[in-house]
Amino acid sequence: MREPLKALGLFVFVVISLIFPLCADAGWESITSPTGNTLRSVWGSSASNVFAVGDLGTILNYNGSTWSEMTSPTDEDLNAVWGSSDNDVLAVGDGGIILSYNGTTWSEMTSEPTDDLWGVWGSSGTDIFAVGSPGTILHYDGSTCSQMTSDPTADLAGWWGRSGTDFDE
Numbered sequence: 001m002r003e004p005l006k007a008l009g010l011f012v013f014v015v016i017s018l019i020f021p022l023c024a025d026a027g028w029e030s031i032t033s034p035t036g037n038t039l040r041s042v043w044g045s046s047a048s049n050v051f052a053v054g055d056l057g058t059i060l061n062y063n064g065s066t067w068s069e070m071t072s073p074t075d076e077d078l079n080a081v082w083g084s085s086d087n088d089v090l091a092v093g094d095g096g097i098i099l100s101y102n103g104t105t106w107s108e109m110t111s112e113p114t115d116d117l118w119g120v121w122g123s124s125g126t127d128i129f130a131v132g133s134p135g136t137i138l139h140y141d142g143s144t145c146s147q148m149t150s151d152p153t154a155d156l157a158g159w160w161g162r163s164g165t166d167f168d169e
Contacts, residue, residue, distance in 0.1 A: 131156035
């Protein structure tokens, strides 16, 4: 179910089309991606450590001057990425895939259910939430992932919070 992302993609395109000329005047520049795959999410711990994820398990890392493709343990589409530090990053995607980065390598984490995951956010490395369809909410406490209850008919495309107990979907 790509409907939430199609609408989001159109919105992002319109916003970028309207704002990019302003940003270009402020010193923004275009950077060539090393992949032709669609990228869906970006997160960074600093200007010299940024991750982007997308279709077919694509994972890119920006070191402050160039983007490079990282080895991915999956070919599933990755829809969101978030981290608590340079060596604690999660990416989520289709089929319930959850990938974890330890600062050196990406590895696949075990997760249930296998519904598509569209968003990930946490208040720390031991308080992370992943959301998806249909109404999937997973909580990771740093060692185990458990499913939370939600409205089973609503697809959740994003998740953000001010703390581990104060968040919006």
